[in-house]
Amino acid sequence: MVFQKRSDYGSCGYPIPVMPQVPKSARGKRSVRKKVEESQMCAFDLLAAVAGDLLLEKENFSILNNATETPCPASPKHTVKVESNMDKPVKPEPYDQGSCNKSAFVSEVLVQRPVSCQIKGQSNSPKATISEHASISMKNDGFSKDGFSKRSVDDGNNRDLRSSPGLVPWKCSSGKNFTGSAESSEAHKICTLEDPMELDVKPPLFVSSDSSVEAPLYSNRIACAVSSPKSRNAVVDRDDDENLFRCTHPSMMTYRASRLQRVGNRRIRKLLASRHWKAALTTSKAGELGNNDAESKLVRKMCYTRQRVQRSSFKRRKVFGGCSIPASKGVSSKEGIFSLGKGAFKTEVSDSCTTPRGANGQLSSRIGQKALCESGDFHVKFSIKSFKVPELLIEIPETATVGSLKRTVMETVTAFLEGGLHVGVLLQGKKVRDDNKTLLQAGISHGDKIDNLGFTLEPNLRQAPETLTGPEHPHLLLPCDTVEPQPLSRIPAITAPTSVSRPSAVEPILTSLGPESDHDSVHSPTSESVQDNPTATNSRALVPVPDMDVKALAVVPLCKSKRSELVQRRIRRPFTVSEVEALVQAVEKLGTGRWRDVKIRAFDHAKHRTYVDLKDKWKTLVHTAKISPHQRRGEPVPQELLDRVLSAHAYWSQQQAKLQMKTSPAEARLLL
DNA sequence: TTTAGGG
DNA sequence: CCCTAAA
Known part of the structure; x- marks a missing residue:
């Protein structure tokens, strides 16, 4: 190891x-x-x-x-x-x-x-x-x-x-x-x-x-x-x-x-x-x-x-x-x-x-x-x-x-x-x-x-x-x-980790796998059947990662946040091109402003992508699309996608404006 | 809970 | 990604 x-x-x-x-x-x-x-x-x-x-x-x-x-x-x-x-x-x-x-x-x-x-x-x-x-x-x-x-x-x-x-x-x-x-x-x-x-x-x-x-x-x-x-x-x-x-x-x-x-x-x-x-x-x-x-x-x-x-x-x-x-x-x-x-x-x-x-x-x-x-x-x-x-x-x-x-x-x-x-x-x-x-x-x-x-x-x-x-x-x-x-x-280094856990070794080192996706196997019966094994309980938290491309499971103890206690920033998981693709497609279809729908539509299986994340990503995508390629960082997004982002953004912005004009003409005129 | 935006 | 005011 x-x-x-x-x-x-x-x-x-x-x-x-x-x-x-x-x-x-x-x-x-x-x-x-x-x-x-x-x-x-x-x-x-x-x-x-x-x-x-x-x-x-x-x-x-x-x-x-x-x-x-x-x-x-x-x-x-x-x-x-x-x-x-x-x-x-x-x-x-x-x-x-x-x-x-x-x-x-x-x-x-x-x-x-x-x-x-x-x-x-x-x-x-x-x-x-x-x-x-x-x-x-x-x-x-x-x-x-x-x-x-x-x-x-x-x-x-x-x-x-x-x-x-x-x-x-x-x-x-x-x-x-x-x-x-x-x-x-x-x-x-x-x-x-x-x-x-x-x-x-x-x-x-x-x-x-x-x-x-x-x-x-x-x-x-x-x-x-x-x-x-x-x-x-x-x-x-x-x-x-x-x-x-x-x-x-x-x-x-x-x-x-x-x-x-x-x-x-x-x-x-x-x-x-x-x-x-x-x-x-x-x-x-x-x-x-x-x-x-x-x-x-x-x-x-x-x-x-x-x-x-x-x-x-x-x-x-x-x-x-x-x-x-x-x-x-x-x-x-x-x-x-x-x-x-x-x-x-x-x-x-x-x-x-x-x-x-x-x-x-x-x-x-x-x-x-x-x-x-x-x-x-x-x-x-x-x-x-x-x-x-x-x-x-x-x-x-x-x-x-x-x-x-x-x-x-x-x-x-x-x-x-x-x-x-x-x-x-x-x-x-x-x-x-x-x-x-x-x-x-x-x-x-x-x-x-x-x-x-x-x-x-x-x-x-x-x-x-x-x-x-x-x-x-x-x-x-x-x-x-x-x-x-x-x-x-x-402390002496141990080079040969034991392969078998010993229940009495030490109490509670809780290591559970965090919720990274919604796979139903999360609460696999398997994990529950091994209660005598300390690590068994951990499995409850074990969940598969979304197919998308996430390749890691977070091993995390399950505890809900509580005020005044230490919290941990989520790990950053850059969107992949495929994810961007899915996002763009969803937004083209649903428009901006419906992130929950977008989430359900395109990222329902990706627990780690919240609608806020998607919204944020879209925001950055729009920004990315507007800046010159050499200013972009991270995994390059195909220009084709960026173009779609811009057009979709323009389109839905327009729609939104129109909608606003309808609902509150007066206000809209004031803004103009 | 969601949205929308600033951080 | 986070944080939050608003809705």
């Missing part, structure tokens, strides 16, 4: 090649997207730990002993279970196809990290290695339990972890919007600021909660909590499937990625479009071919998934009692060293990371406030319920069986994970790039914007796992990461 980055797509999912010149309108958006994307290129030792769990199954990984150790090229196989996470059936939205959930999820991960731990970086000191203080709990394990020597793993039950003694609540307020709830007041009390400027936090990390675009990583409930100061400390957990937190102890919080994050904010979604990866799969076995017509119909062509920026948002959670505020161990914010008490470590705040930002006095003060905390043992607790696996492209013969498809998906995901990926941290939708910052500095504290903390699994832009041991890809690394390998790069 080979992964290759799609060269025909930009990092945001927009095709670059055929359209060197991005439409003006798109440019702006792209820039924004890029902005977001770029900001996501970060590594985070904490997250590395998380990812480590995702990747490690049995290897003994000794990062602790050698933080800069290069990844071991040879490693055992991994089996990652791909499973549908859909708790509820979601009706595929044509228009939204590919818009969301095109990623798989993995099971919940709980991570605890001293607030002062450093975000891994170039100048990272061994003290801040992944393993040191990250307590990780894979709720639905199957992963390595001993990947990190010091890591405490509580597999199967994150509650234990939450209440484990080593986890010290962090009590400290942050944010200017902090309002005086009892808890917050108390938090203020225990905070003192010695040197606010010592802690530097990039402005973006503190964008207003109101900025939906910039802070896409929170769900509705979180947004509510943030926007409503009073509810800040209230019980806001409304998790559908779990009732883990009921208490609102401010000292410790758990963030949990919802498995079923609904992606609703298209604006955000479009910002988060990400790279595309292709997994050429040629693993179909002979015996699996041509067995079932239905299957072959089902497995039309290729499964195409985009690697997407993880859109998981983390629900703010509260932890029950049991999380008492520990006795102060003494914290010296001045020195940038926090004594975190038992099991904690000290991390120096390097000077380079503490550049005062005059323009952000506000921010500084916020952080400063946190820095004031005199009591040590502050931990930020994360509960990562699921991770989304970046989008993948899967190619499989249509004669392959569903079973082989499942395996293929499995292998793809597995290979992807094995191929090396790293975790990104997003706060308020902004990537936390500085790995050297402490959580505190980055604004990841228990009290503030952490509500909008997000994690992403990002593939290393390596073509093959072998490259794991090689130098990091510059563009994937932060400036400060160029020296030290990505946290996850230490």
